[in-house]
Amino acid sequence: MDLTSLLLQAIGGAIGGASGGRALKPTDLGPLGNILAGALGGAGGALATGGGGILGSLLGTAANSGVDLGALAGQLVGGGLTGLIVQMVVGFVLNKLKS
Numbered sequence: 001m002d003l004t005s006l007l008l009q010a011i012g013g014a015i016g017g018a019s020g021g022r023a024l025k026p027t028d029l030g031p032l033g034n035i036l037a038g039a040l041g042g043a044g045g046a047l048a049t050g051g052g053g054i055l056g057s058l059l060g061t062a063a064n065s066g067v068d069l070g071a072l073a074g075q076l077v078g079g080g081l082t083g084l085i086v087q088m089v090v091g092f093v094l095n096k097l098k099s
Contacts, residue, residue, distance in 0.1 A: 006046045006073050012044015012076040013083025020084040020091075028089030034087055041086025042079030 003007060017038015021028040 001080030006008040006043055008072060008075040009046035009079030009082070010039045010043040012079025013045065013086070014039040016080035016082070016084035017041060017087035020087045024088060026095055027088045029087070029094065030037045030089045034091070037087040040083075044086065045079055045082030046075070
């Protein structure tokens with residue numbers, strides 16, 4: 001796994017987490033909390049899948065030389081999905097503990 005994959009999935013996760021908090025209010029952690037939970041989820045997804053991206057096998061894999069746009073898109077989307085899931089789970093649990 002390379003740093004580019006990790007960063008792309010963290011960015012995708014931050015976007016997914018921010019949108020998840022806005023879409024489902026019971027899981028909202030506030031703007032910064034949503035972004036942080038999503039970014040951690042996206043990066044965690046990158047580490048769990050070896051950096052290849054969840055959708056990397058569907059959209060293509062990274063070439064040995066050059067840039068594979070399908071793999072980059074797969075990493076962003078995969079990070080967004082894992083970030084969304086982590087943000088929603090963490091937000092739901094923390095908001096239930098508060099009430």
